[in-house]
Every structure is written in C-alpha cells, then in structure tokens.
Amino acid sequence: MAHRVKQRGSISGQALDPGANGDQPAANGSAQLADDVEHMVEDAEETNAGEELSSQFSQSINDALARRPTLPGFADPRIERINSIGLPPWFVDRCRRAYLSVSFDPAAECRVLGVTSTAYGEGKTSVAIGIATAMAVDTKKSTLLIECDFASPSFYKFFDITEAGGLSEWLEGGSRLRIVRGAALVPNIYVIPSGIAQSEPARFFYQLVDRNVLDGLRGIFGNVVIDLPPMLNISYGSLACALADRLLIVARSRVTLTTDLETIVTRIGRDRVSGIVLNGTDQRTPSWLRPLL
Amino acid sequence: MTAKYLEIMFRQRLRFAALLVLPVVLGVSVVVVFASFRATATLRIEDPAAFGTTFVPVGWSPNQTPAQNLADSVSQVVKTPAFAHSLSDRLTSAGTVSSGAELQQTLKSSGTSLRAIASGSHLMTLSYACPHSAVCLAVVTDTIDIFKEQMATIQQDQAAAARTFWSGQSKDAQANLAAAQVELQNYVAAHPGTTTDAGSSDPQVALLEGNVQLWRAKVTEAQNSLSQAQYLGTASARFLQIGTTVVDSPHMAGSRFVGDYSSLVPGVLVLLVGLAAVGAYIYLLGWADRTAGDPKQLERRLGVPVVATIPRLVGSGGA
Numbered sequence: 001m002a003h004r005v006k007q008r009g010s011i012s013g014q015a016l017d018p019g020a021n022g023d024q025p026a027a028n029g030s031a032q033l034a035d036d037v038e039h040m041v042e043d044a045e046e047t048n049a050g051e052e053l054s055s056q057f058s059q060s061i062n063d064a065l066a067r068r069p070t071l072p073g074f075a076d077p078r079i080e081r082i083n084s085i086g087l088p089p090w091f092v093d094r095c096r097r098a099y100l101s102v103s104f105d106p107a108a109e110c111r112v113l114g115v116t117s118t119a120y121g122e123g124k125t126s127v128a129i130g131i132a133t134a135m136a137v138d139t140k141k142s143t144l145l146i147e148c149d150f151a152s153p154s155f156y157k158f159f160d161i162t163e164a165g166g167l168s169e170w171l172e173g174g175s176r177l178r179i180v181r182g183a184a185l186v187p188n189i190y191v192i193p194s195g196i197a198q199s200e201p202a203r204f205f206y207q208l209v210d211r212n213v214l215d216g217l218r219g220i221f222g223n224v225v226i227d228l229p230p231m232l233n234i235s236y237g238s239l240a241c242a243l244a245d246r247l248l249i250v251a252r253s254r255v256t257l258t259t260d261l262e263t264i265v266t267r268i269g270r271d272r273v274s275g276i277v278l279n280g281t282d283q284r285t286p287s288w289l290r291p292l293l
Numbered sequence: 294m295t296a297k298y299l300e301i302m303f304r305q306r307l308r309f310a311a312l313l314v315l316p317v318v319l320g321v322s323v324v325v326v327f328a329s330f331r332a333t334a335t336l337r338i339e340d341p342a343a344f345g346t347t348f349v350p351v352g353w354s355p356n357q358t359p360a361q362n363l364a365d366s367v368s369q370v371v372k373t374p375a376f377a378h379s380l381s382d383r384l385t386s387a388g389t390v391s392s393g394a395e396l397q398q399t400l401k402s403s404g405t406s407l408r409a410i411a412s413g414s415h416l417m418t419l420s421y422a423c424p425h426s427a428v429c430l431a432v433v434t435d436t437i438d439i440f441k442e443q444m445a446t447i448q449q450d451q452a453a454a455a456r457t458f459w460s461g462q463s464k465d466a467q468a469n470l471a472a473a474q475v476e477l478q479n480y481v482a483a484h485p486g487t488t489t490d491a492g493s494s495d496p497q498v499a500l501l502e503g504n505v506q507l508w509r510a511k512v513t514e515a516q517n518s519l520s521q522a523q524y525l526g527t528a529s530a531r532f533l534q535i536g537t538t539v540v541d542s543p544h545m546a547g548s549r550f551v552g553d554y555s556s557l558v559p560g561v562l563v564l565l566v567g568l569a570a571v572g573a574y575i576y577l578l579g580w581a582d583r584t585a586g587d588p589k590q591l592e593r594r595l596g597v598p599v600v601a602t603i604p605r606l607v608g609s610g611g612a
Contacts, residue, residue, distance in 0.1 A: 087606075094603040101600035126606060248600065254304060256585045258594060265595050275600030278588055282604045284303035285296065293296045 060170070060177030061220060082159040082191060084183045087130050095130030095277075096138065102246050102274040110218035111135075114244025115277075116228040116268075118260040122252040123279035125154050125227050131248070132225040136182070136189040141222025147194040148208070148240065149229040150201035155193040166195025171207045190221070201229065202236035205243070214243050231264040238267075246274040253281040298579045300586070305578075312574065316567020324560035330552040332429035333420040334437060334543040335412065338363040339536035350529040351451045360411035363537065367409035367419065370440050370447075377403065379439045380432065389431040399428055407436060416540065422553060426545050433543040441537065445530040452526015459522055463515035470508035477501040 104111045113135075115128040129145065136143035146167065147155040156163040161180055170177040182189030198204065208214065217224055226244050231237045241247060247268060251261055265273055283290070302309050338359040341348050349355055353362040370376050377400050390396040402423060412418045421432045480501055481487050487495050489502060547553040585591050588599040 091603065091606055094601050098601035101598065123603070123606070127603070249597075251585045251591075253602075254300075254582075254584045254586045257583050258585050258591065259583060261585055261591070261595055265597055270596055273597050275598045276585075276591060276595070278585065278591070278599050278602045280605040281588075281602040283300060284306070285299045286303070289299065290296070293299065 060179055080161070080178070080180045082161060082180050082183050085129060085133055085186060085189075086158075087126065087133065091126070092130045092133050092137075095127055096134035098127070098248060098275065098277045099131045099135055102248065104246060108245065110222055110224060112214060112218065112224040112226065112243070112245045113274075114226045114228045114241060114247045115250060116240070116247060116264070117230045117250040117252075118232040118256055118264055119230045120152060122230075122250050122256055123277075124230065124250045125149070125158060127248070127250045127277050127279065128225050128227040129158060132189055132223070133186055135223040135225065136186050139222055140188065142188050142190065142220065143223040143225065144190045144192065144217060144221040145225050145227070146192045147227045148205070148243065149227055150194050150198040150204050151229060153194040153197055155191060155227070159191060159193075161193065163193075164196055166193040167208075168195040168198050168201075168204050170195075171204050201234075202239065205236050205239035209239055209242050231267065232260050237264070241268050241272065247272055248275055248277055249273060250277045250279055252279050255280070297582070297586070298575055301578050301582060302575055309571065309575070312571045313568070316564050316571065319567055320560045320564030322560075323563045324551050324556045327424075327556040327559060328550065328552040329422045329424065329555045330426040330429045331420055331422040331546045332426070332433040332543050333418055333541070333546050334433050334539060335541035336363065336417045336419060336437065337415050337538050337540045338417065339532075339538075340415065341532060341536070344528065344532055344536075348525075348528060348532075350532050351448055351525055352529075358411060358414040360413055360415050360417045363417045364409040364411045366444060366533075367417070367436075367440055370443050371407050371409075371436060372404050373443070375443060376436075376439055379443070380435055383435045383439070384428070384431060387431060389428055395425075395428070399423060399432065403432060403436075407432065420546070422555070426549075426552070430543050430545060437539060437543070441534060444533045448526055448530035448533065452522055452529070455522030455526065456519060459515050459519035463512060463519055466508055466511035466515050470505065470512050473501065473504040473508050477505055 099113060102113060104113075113131065115124055115131065117124040125147075132143050132145040135141075147153055148167070150168050153163065153166070155161070155166075159180065165178040167177070178193065178195075180191040180193065181187065182191070214224065224244075228240045228244070228247075231240070231249075234240070249261065249264065249268075261276070285293075340359055341350055341353070350362075352366065354365075357365070380403060381396060381400055384390050384396060384399065390399060403421065406423065407421045408419070410418050410420075419433055419436060421429050421436070423429045423432070477489060477498070480497060481489055484495070487498055489498060545552075551557065588602060591597075592599055
C-alpha cells in the first residue's frame, strides 16, 4: 500500500509513521494514512491540478513527520518548528476541561474538533491552541492544529512564524503544504497555518470539503483541532462547520451577546455544538464582597 | 441580581468613579457658589425705667419689653428710604460693594434680609444674610450706626412736632385767657360795685370768672405738655444713644467657606439627585446588558452546556 502511494505521490511508509520520529503513532499508523492519502490521491486524479495537489499534500506530510538523523542535542534545521506555545498551564488545563467535556464517537480513530466564535476578539484561537496542546499532551497522539480562518489569520502571530505559506496557498496549488512542528515540550503537535489573508475564504472551505482533505488527515493524526472563523457574519458557515465532527463555541464573558450565540447555535445546529467555552470570566467584584451577595 | 449590577459597576469602575465624582463636585460647587453669609450683632437696650419711673421713649409701647420695642424701631427704620440712602452712601464710600448691581441687590435685600429679633428682654439680635461676607458685615455695622443716627433725628423731629403743637395750643389758650380776662374786666368796669372775688353773687361775674379759670388751666396744661414734649424729645434721643450698647460687635456666623450652611440643603439635594442618576445609569446598563456572563443562564437560554470557563488571559488580545 505504501509503495502504491509512493508511486503516485511522495509518501513512504517509513516517513508516514510518526512513531518512527519519536512521537506516538496514530491508531492505524502508516497503513491507515496510506489508505486515506491513497483515497485522496485517487479523488484528486480526476484533474491534473488535483494530482499535483495530492502529491504535494503527501510530500508535505511526509516531510513534516519524517525522521531525519541529526546530531544528538541539535534540531533538524530542515524542519520548521514553532519556538514555544506561550500559554500558561492553567489556561491549557481549562482548555483540557473543554475538550474532555466533548463526547466524541468512541469508535473514531481520529477526533476532529472545531473551535469557533461569534466574532473576532473572543479568544477563539487561544482556546484552539490550548485545546490542541492539552490533547497532544494527554493522548500522546499526533495532534494537528489547523488554522482555517483564511480571512484573518493569526497563527503566525501566536507562533512567531512567517505569515506567507500555508493552507490557502497549498489549496491554490502554489506551494507545498506547510506543516510546522511543535516545540520541544510538545513535539507531537503539528500546526498548519492558513497563510496570508484571503479576501474570498469561502472557496478554500469548498475545496477542503470537496477534496476531503480532512479525511486524508484522519488516519495520520489522532487529534485534529480546527481553528474556524467566527460564524456570525459569514455565509460559508455550514461549509466551515462540516470540517469538524464536533464544535465548540468560544464566547467572551460580558462581551459576546447572547443573541449572537443563539444565532450561531441555531445556524450550526444545537446537536453539533458540544459546548460553549466562556472566556474571560474574571469577576471584578472584590472577593470579600461576593460572599455577602 | 445584585451581583450582576455590582459586577457591571466594578467592570466599569473608572467610568463610575468619574460619574460619582460629578455629583460630588456639583454638590460642593452648589454649596460654595450659593453660600449665604450671615453677619450678626447683639445690642442691649437699657430699661427706660432707670431714667425715670414714668419715662417712656417716644413711640415705645409700654406693653412690650425694651428689646421688642427696639426691634420694632429697627425694623421700621430699615424700611425707610432714608435708611437705604444712608446705607448706599456708606457702602459706596467704603468701597464695600464691587458694582452698582451688587449695591442695588444689597439695598433691595436689606429690607427683607435684615432682621432684628428680640433675643431676650433687653437683647436684640441684628442679622443680615447675603452672598458676600464683607458686605454682610458692613451692612450690619452700618445699620447700627444709621439706626442710632436716624432714631435721634426721628425723636428730635417728633419732639419738635410736639413742641410746635403744644406751643400753638399754649398760644391759643393764652389768647383765650387774655380775652376772658378782658371780658371780665370790662364787665366789672361796666358794673361798679361788682367784685371779682370768689364770694361775688353776680352770676355773670361767676361765669366770666369760670372762663378765665378754664383758660388759665388750659394755658398751664399746654405749657406743661410743651415742657414734657421738649423733655421727651431730648430724653428719648439721648436714651437711645446712651441706653443702646453693642454687646456682640458685628461678626460672621458660620463657616468661612460655606457661610451659614443654608446652601448645604441644595448642595445635598444636587448630590442625591446626581447619585440617583448614577444609580439609574447602573440599572439601565444592567437592564440593557444582553451579554453572556452567567454560565447557568447561558445554558438555560441556549440549551448548550458551558463546558469550560476560562479567566482572562493577561496580555492576550483575544483571537
């Protein structure tokens, strides 16, 4: 199977096994990945552009997950890494509570969780990063954090990486899929930034859904966390939400309007929303005063 | 519910602090700007009986205490145009008032705000309230001086009027007496042998003699009244000059900044209205607050569980 995939793209069985690089392997390992990617590639064969896309996709993942011999104590300069995830432990722990409250399908090998909000500035991306970190640390599985906010990307700010090069460029066929590996403390986290800001983000979601890109990732990664765009003022919300199995909505306490939350919960579907993460819940009322109320 | 409003208040504490400062500043401003200063002085009036058991100053009621009589006198004097004129001259020459408008306002208010109250049988308190302490003090000081001057003049005028009256009465009585005497002498001359002594049996003589006696009595009465009037006029003026002493010299009552505290009431009212407005604003904010804050309320309304609450990440702009 791996050989077949290699012929069509550039994926090798050895390179696809995250465990070979020191990380814990995904549940199905390279075989599953090969099947999924093969499926993707078969779908993509319908067009020349699709073939090229699949090839780049597979190669990108191979490059990201590949084990390369390096001198002990030295990082591989060929692998792009994020320096650190600057979230405090307590924040990650609160995010842990959020993802542990989500009921995933027990039979699913890969858990795909989307994080969205009503509007910008509500802490959506921070929570997505926190959840991905917690999942990676807890499950020891390869965890992919995808930025799907094509209109207003911000991963490059969080991870101090360059903005150019990301999912949108890859979907347009302009470059290979850029996958940034996690920092030393969380080596099993992988980040796909969305790339430079796009004025028409809907088409990227269409391509993501149409080409079953997420299906291709399910066999490789144990957890996928998608940083979705805010849902209130976009028309492609259904496309965006279709990427994830379960959804969490991030709301900022005393800022997000309840009516806006009602709107997007209704729009997404109450059964698909696993919960709300209420962000910025600090109480300003002095602690000595609260017991008196 | 209270917790919600408190939380709103503490979340916007700077705005509320500013809003709370506003009514306080307004209240203090009202107290200071509309402060009313009050100058008072206490005068003691001696008992007229000390100057003679039957001595009653002109215009005084024997049924009132000396202080009440003095207060009445002062109250009447301050309402006269002469008093206003004298007060105007004094305030202008001393430079106490800064403008003609202030002078007019002072003169206008002196008729109503200048009060003389008997605070004892022999003590009278004179007080005056106005927006400027220096003017208040000057008005009270000048009022005492003007009162003494004018009362002396009034007493002298009254005495002069009485003298004129009784002089006329005396002259009339003397003329009538002379006429009665002439008529009696003519009758005696016309009727020789008629005597004018008390034992005269002539009824005409008795009648004429009675007229003479009557007019003689009238002359005496008029002269006595004239003497009495002259005495009362000078005595009353002197009495008011000597018998009235300033016990407490004119001074400012109350605080230097807020005067007699009469502006405290409107100031407190402004403060209360301002605080009520701030309270109403808090209530309005709470009422209009449709943001997600209470997890339980959110769960009830959306039918979706709140799976985690995360305190604010310091330094995060939120994305």
